[in-house]
């Protein structure tokens with residue numbers, strides 16, 4: 001296989017790596033994020049029009065895997081990870097559509113990336129016989145998806161950090177319900193503290209020598225790459241049917257999901273406009289409106305999986321595109337909690353559609369565009385099932401939301417989490433102790 005794609009660090013001070021190494025490492029050794037050295041170009045005609053989501057993913061990701069020891073396993077990895085439906089359906093109201101990414105085991109789109117990453121890591125041979133510890137900082141959904149994807153797999157252990165009291169009761173239950181090789185740490189701090197603690201542990205060479213560590217945050221290429229699959233699959237079907245690219249409104253926090261859509265467009269596939277829907281955390285909307293890029297502490301909102309003040313994938317975004325291009329081509333909006341609530345209430349009342357608070361940010365962006373006279377066929381990306389956020393959603397819609405069976409099964413299991421202070425050294429000490 002000629003010309004295996006290599007992956008560079010956004011910080012430019014680490015050697016280029018092959019795909020398997022980049023996936024296994026998570027973060028590059030210089031603290032940067034891995035990005036493909038050049039974006040492959042893909043011809044839409046190369047995709048089987050009758051293929052499944054897993055078939056689309058296999059064709060899409062082949063150039064990213066070419067020449068790597070994982071390449072032969074790609075069809076099996078896609079089949080294993082992408083085995084649930086991703087419906088793209090019309091909304092009753094106004095010709096808009098919704099792409100539902102929440103039909104996996106933990107009812108949020110994070111299942112796609114987590115399951116793919118787990119399927120890759122299970123097939124990567126490691127020189128080290130000791131178990132690999134996967135660290136994951138979560139504002140709610142990632143931790144559950146990663147826990148579910150790795151639960152019971154040999155040779156790996158998962159340590160989940162989440163901000164105590166800042167995830168929904170059902171999310172907290174999901175995070176603590178796994179047991180076995182999955183531990184949950186409830187941190188007395190915010191999501192940004194959890195993310196910083198994970199980075200500090202990953203960058204500590206002495207700790208890494210004692211406890212082999214990797215990460216499963218949205219910085220991981222093994223999560224980002226498969227997230228392109230559902231956009232490519234929906235956009236290709238749309239383009240075959242209508243001859244137009246697919247315009248997307250994406251609920252955004254760490255920017256992994258929206259970046260995947262932009263990468264699909266960069267491959268030459270028919271994704272059109274991408275509009276970022278953020279909650280009150282304004283780092284990206286302010287930057288894209290022309291202000292200096294200013295990461296900051298997160299503020300808590302009812303769309304808690306998007307409570308991010310320092311979006312980790314911004315480094316990839318700004319490595320690939322210059323600021324002027326981004327400001328011209330990437331619209332972004334902030335949606336405050338009160339507006340999220342009104343949106344959930346109104347769409348349930350008027351159209352019988354119940355959205356989770358994250359999805360509702362994107363629905364509001366669509367509503368605003370409609371009020372401004374925009375009649376385009378936007379697709380709203382639905383990132384979680386509303387039953388995960390029942391304490392927000394049910395009082396607004398006035399009736400219980402049916403819990404999907406996989407989520408119901410998790411909620412029936414007992415759950416426990418270990419308390420930890422929001423301190424880098426506290427995590428390092430816990431990891432060193434838990435390994436010994």
Ligand SMILES: *Cc1c(COP(=O)(O)O)cnc(C)c1O
Nearest residue numbers: 141253254255256257305383384
């Ligand atoms: C993680 C998450 C988001 C934000 O996705 P990013 O890739 O971090 O931008 C949005 N909605 C839900 C439900 C999530 O779990």
